[in-house]
Amino acid sequence: MSVDAERGRLTVDHGDVPGYMPPMTMPFRVKDDWVFQAATPGCRISANLIVEGKATWLENVVVTPVPGPAGAPSMIDGATEPVPGEAAPPFxxxxxxxxxxxxxxxxxxxxxxxxxxxxxxxxxxxxxxxxxxxxxxxxxxxxxxxxxxxxxxxxxxxxxxxxxxxxxxxxxxxxxxxxxxxxxxxxxxxxxxxxxxxxxxxxxxxxxxxxxxxxxxxxxxxxxxxxxxxxxxxxxxxxxxxxxxxxxxxx
Ligand SMILES: [Cu+2]
Structure with missing residues (x-):
């Protein structure tokens, strides 16, 4: 969903982690710098979630890029986060x-x-x-x-x-x-x-x-x-x- 290279975090809309947590959108720490070059909002990732004491991070990250112009339209085209308090987007x-x-x-x-x-x-x-x-x-x-x-x-x-x-x-x-x-x-x-x-x-x-x-x-x-x-x-x-x-x- 978003990439924060500075803080070394990826926010991921993830599926069920069986026996550990249900699907949710949350930030994860990633130690491999290359991931922040490869990952973009809308891409898919798979990884292992490591939990050690109070520290958690993602390892063995695999990034599947957003489909390019040759494939399906990009998933990040124009998506904007609406702001509560403002006029709701009309339809x-x-x-x-x-x-x-x-x-x-x-x-x-x-x-x-x-x-x-x-x-x-x-x-x-x-x-x-x-x-x-x-x-x-x-x-x-x-x-x-x-x-x-x-x-x-x-x-x-x-x-x-x-x-x-x-x-x-x-x-x-x-x-x-x-x-x-x-x-x-x-x-x-x-x-x-x-x-x-x-x-x-x-x-x-x-x-x-x-x-x-x-x-x-x-x-x-x-x-x-x-x-x-x-x-x-x-x-x-x-x-x-x-x-x-x-x-x-x-x-
Ligand atoms: Cu659905």
Missing amino acids: SLTTHRYKPISLQSLKGSAVLVTFIFSRCPLPDYCPLMTERFAEIDRLLLGDPRFASRVRLVSITIDPEFDTPGVLNAHASEVATIDGKVPENWDFATSDPATIRKVAEAYGLVYGKEDGQIVHSLRTAIVGPDGTLVKVYRGNEWKVATVVEDLRSTLK
């Missing part, structure tokens, strides 16, 4: 209900936004985001007045495949509460260029590698006035925290 998309949806049209509601794609094979990535959104919405719906002031939007990063129709089927499969997709939850898509602009404005890094979509995770709360309130990186965030943050956003 104007089409939902799985074949209706237009824009951040502007959701003014007055707190909006919880995340990025997913229907074919995501990694259980701790998109499927987990969707599971958590369902859990959040289930909690919200227990308090209908609160629920009526919150909108959930899951934006696909695989728009070539995830048409409104595909998202419609996907939502009925994974996002139903009491037998239907809640009214306040939409899955949204658009053309690839529009999606890339929106996703990158929310800090998402993604691209295709060997036909697979490789991506980071971003979930954000937008306040009823369109201000970006919170951005949760990775998948470490808790349902209870988000519900709490939504409540204080609407206070």
